Amino acid sequence: MHNIGNDIVDLNLAETESNWQRKGFLEKQFTKKEQQEICEADTSFLTVWLFWSMKEAAYKCYTQKVKKRFFAPLKFECRLISNNEGVVLYEGNKYHTITSFNSFYIHTIAKETDDEINFFLNIDSSETIHSDFKKQLAVQTGILSEEIEKRKSVIGAPLFYHQQKLLTKSCSISHHGNYGAFVFILNNES
Structure with missing residues (x-):
C-alpha cells in the first residue's frame, strides 16, 4: 500500500511565533548535517522550515503505516536532490518529497515511492480545508459531499467513508x- 503525507508552514506565523535560533532548537530537531546545511544556507530561515516540512510530511506518511505516534525528529534525515525535491530517510524507510514554496508558505508532500501515483492536492485557507477536502473527494468519487463521513484511524489520521466503504487509501490534512x-x-488507485 502506498501512503502519502503532507505538511504546510505559514511563513509569516513561523517568523513571528517560532524562534528557531533559540538555544537548543536546531540540536533537538535536526541532524548535524542538516544543522550545517541550515547554517551555510543563504536563507537559513527557509531551510529550517523546508527541513521541518519534509520531516513532518514523511512522519505522517510513516505513522499511517505503523499505526503509532512518537517524537523522534533526529531520526528523520533530510537530503535535498534539488530546490524542491528530496528524500527523507528513517530506519531503512525512504520517503520521496516534493516541496512548493512561495512568499506565504512552504508545502511538502511525502510518498513512499518515487513511482507515479495518482493523488489529489489542494492548498487553501486553514478554516475551510475540511469542507474543501470533502468537496474534492466528492468530485473525484461522484458521491455527494454530505454523504462522505470523516473518521479517524487509531493514530488520528483521517479516513473518509461512504456508508461503510473506505474511499481514501491514504490521506493527510495539514494546517x-x-x-x-x-x-x-x-x-481504488494503485
Missing part, C-alpha cells in the same frame, strides 16, 4: 496559521 492543505490517494 498552520492561515493555510491548510490536503493530499489523498483514492482507495
Whole structure:
C-alpha cells in the first residue's frame, strides 16, 4: 500500500511565533548535517522550515503505516536532490518529497515511492480545508459531499467513508496559521 503525507508552514506565523535560533532548537530537531546545511544556507530561515516540512510530511506518511505516534525528529534525515525535491530517510524507510514554496508558505508532500501515483492536492485557507477536502473527494468519487463521513484511524489520521466503504487509501490534512492543505490517494488507485 502506498501512503502519502503532507505538511504546510505559514511563513509569516513561523517568523513571528517560532524562534528557531533559540538555544537548543536546531540540536533537538535536526541532524548535524542538516544543522550545517541550515547554517551555510543563504536563507537559513527557509531551510529550517523546508527541513521541518519534509520531516513532518514523511512522519505522517510513516505513522499511517505503523499505526503509532512518537517524537523522534533526529531520526528523520533530510537530503535535498534539488530546490524542491528530496528524500527523507528513517530506519531503512525512504520517503520521496516534493516541496512548493512561495512568499506565504512552504508545502511538502511525502510518498513512499518515487513511482507515479495518482493523488489529489489542494492548498487553501486553514478554516475551510475540511469542507474543501470533502468537496474534492466528492468530485473525484461522484458521491455527494454530505454523504462522505470523516473518521479517524487509531493514530488520528483521517479516513473518509461512504456508508461503510473506505474511499481514501491514504490521506493527510495539514494546517498552520492561515493555510491548510490536503493530499489523498483514492482507495481504488494503485
